[in-house]
Amino acid sequence: MRIDIIAGARPNFAKIAPIIRAIEARRAAGGRLRYRLVHTGQHYDARMSGDFFEQLGIPAPDVNLEVGSGTQAEQTAAIMTRYEALLLAERSDLCLVVGDVTSTMACAITAQKLCVPVAHVEAGIRSGDWTMPEEINRMVTDAITNHFFTTSEFANAHLRRSGVADDRIFFVGNTMIDTLLANLERLRPPPFWHEMGLHAGHYLVMTLHRPANVDSETQLRALLQAIGAHSRGLPVVFPVHPRTAKTLKDVSGLPAGLQLVEPQPYLEFNYLVKHAKAVITDSGGITEEATVLGIPCMTLRDTTERPETVTVGTNELLGTDPASIGPALQRLFEGQWKRGGTPQRWDGRSGERIVATLERLLGAAAG
Template identity: 40%
Template sequence: MLNICIVAGARPNFIKVAPLVRIIIKAKAEGRAVDYHLVYTGAENDPTLESSLFEDLGIPHPDVFLGVDCVNLNELTGRVMSEFEKYLDANRTDVVIVVDDLASTMAVAIVAKKHGLTLAHLVAGTRSFDINMPKEINRLVIDGLSDLLFTAGIGSTSTATREGAELANVYMVGNILMDTLRFNRSRLVRPSLFDTLQLKEHDYIVFTLNRKALLADRDNLGRMLTSLCRAAGDVKIIAPLRNGAEEVVLPLVKDFDNFIIVKPLSYLEFGYLTANAKGIVTDSGNVAEEATFNGVPCITLNSYTEHIETVKCGSNVLVGEDAGKLADAVSDMVMGRWKQCSLPDRWDGRTAERILQILFNIK
């Protein structure tokens, strides 16, 4: 029996591991000798995990909640290490799969290796090449400890091998987010706000914002939002913002009728909103990847992206934190002047299938 522990440290992680959970459940039902636990490092009452999330993703709720909830990253790392060690002591585990680059992800990786378990990193080889970013340190540590590095593309594979990972341990399995998007393509839900706001498909811009550095510089954020609203003209800007971001953004857009802040949507509703937009302005790498999959023009409020394929062949452009560049890009978006884009290699929806087969082969 292959016992797999899949660990999620935040809401976006569930979106990426959902295909793995589904394919393991399917394999088990077909008589394969495999089982899993889905572990969440946070609390069961985490407000970011809306009640519909797991139903939307087509997976059961987590089997275990470690219950760690704190702001200080060093404290969080220590507490996750302690709680995950208790989990491993009580549950037979052969493979631990971690995803992305959170402090909790790094904590789990350290404990798994101290227990002598096979550690697999999903979305390995991702780099910003800015060592001042806490997440960059997490990535280096997790990749350095991992026995199996599952990368999304050629660039990530090159990074992992260049930094010393053995080529035999690096697998370009593809972008697992595409498994989720393909699974949900026919399940998306049209939000009621289309009726209340009289929205029409492909005639609005979606705006998302979460990055702390952007929110902290309110003067520059104000300039960027002013540029965005003016360049959009009569096109409505729909902004599903969580409380912290809403508090910062609201006073900066009070003079613009075309900027509309709405409450966060369910996963399937947000998927419909972005898939049918005229364009997207975001600071999220995942949202930019989804935009490329859907062929929707996307502007990322950053000077770099860990998902460079969304720029090289996808629908994404980078404007940094420059209000002038943002205005020019939004004008192009509104006028329909956008680059041709295509899907990167192995965005085929079979990533989870490849990963499970690799795990069977090595065990």
């Protein structure tokens, strides 16, 4: 029995690594489940893709659809066309998609139209914000998924409310956290660590890429100035996403402590997070990693699809108003930030649970 594992963008790669590792371990023990790794090419830059494969020990893709850049619609169409051709030439028994990127939705649709069952890792998460492309991707994917692998009871509840039966929901935990825990001892400082004079607990890490924060020059400038004004002289390390870079080039008057760097490979970025005073972000995945690492996290969004990082973890939603940043940083520096915990089943064994479930569903356990 063979499944297709779909990966296309940077957030996917950390999520598939534990699944691949678990399949290979089961295969060594006599399991009959096999996989074909399909890289859609949605992220085609080495900094956004290739570095992750190398650092996380992910094997070279069996197939690269090489869709490249384009609008949401152009990428969706290219992925669907090329994945359809692949399935027609050589069909798999199940399509496993992860996360909520364009590749996730496009391959799920394509597989179902060819009557190939779909399993969704990180199913059921919802932000309620339909202006986010990821939210549309999640909703469409879950509407046509057969088997749902979830990260939290919040996700389980969303699926049940939409009519999904309990026997199709598998609460397995978070494969991104599997990858983090497996690599904690391998994390390493980026080359600029000493050049910038960084010291553990004495800098902030920031990532911004959501349209509401970075597409407007006025909004981006206001956020950066607010962070600079209230960071009490600490360096603010800012790996700049390609989308953000397009706007940032026209933004003048950047704070003196803002340290602009290229997008970082997995091991270097999470080293920065682990040793930071706090993280300021609009990413969902980073809030998960900060929660497990126990690092205070400020999210510049009005909603989150990962509420467990707020209710259990170290994360807090600040919204997109720059005026909210000063009071939050004041609480941080005064030692008043909450102490978080680790959500249920974020224990490093999610990939094993997923593969064990797939073996049962497909009848591919050891004979």
